[in-house]
């Protein structure tokens with residue numbers, strides 16, 4: 001990610017030298033830089049914090065995720081691309097984490113013309129906000145809606161179409177979706193392979209919304225090196 005950001009930065013400098021008068025180009029480049037920098041770093045980092053938090057709260061889920069990692073990696077240091085495809089349960093854990101804690105909790109779209117949705121008229125020329133946080137916690141879409149349950153994302157479970165969208169939907173869907181989930185799997189697998197986590201008792205599991213969601217007071221853990 002750092003290298004990627006650096007490349008964008010260098011491009012920006014070159015553009016500045018070549019085309020000093022074109023402020024609009026620069027603004028767009030800067031917009032992209034900020035998007036990548038914010039969208040590309042905090043969202044995945046916070047997803048991992050929430051994942052560790054939920055694994056700490058559910059020892060049986062933790063045990064199963066750890067068993068999968070140990071079976072696939074053993075004591076191997078490097079994770080290959082093929083290994084990533086085998087982390088079925090870990091992937092379910094990460095999806096369920098983003099259901100309860102969509103770290104980018106919504107998005108919006110500009111409506112160019114009037115629309116009627118479910119009998120409700122929405123006038124054109126306004127911005128419509130979508131909350132993945134709200135949709136993904138609704139009982140009408142998810143049984144035991146507040147329960148952390150990675151089984152919802154089992155390959156045989158019914159697919160939660162159009163009510164689960166942590167990366168948004170449509171042509172402007174998150175550009176980094178696949179990359180971020182590869183990154184999250186690598187980091188979580190490595191953490192589970194090498195360390196044992198347990199939550200320090202008495203901490204709050206409140207959420208803070210600073211544009212992206214994060215655990216309000218961090219996730220405080222005891223960490224032990226796996227023998």
Ligand code: HEM
Nearest residue numbers: 039040043044047104107166167168172173174175176180
């Ligand atoms: C857990 C991790 C992530 C989540 C939950 C997430 C979520 C989102 C959401 C909800 C949007 C808005 C899309 C829309 O309005 O249609 C978005 C946009 C975007 N994301 Fe991510 N994102 C994540 C990671 C990343 C990473 C790692 C990158 C880059 C490497 C990235 C790059 C972008 C970009 C460039 C956009 C703007 C796309 C556009 O407007 O066409 N995201 N992301």
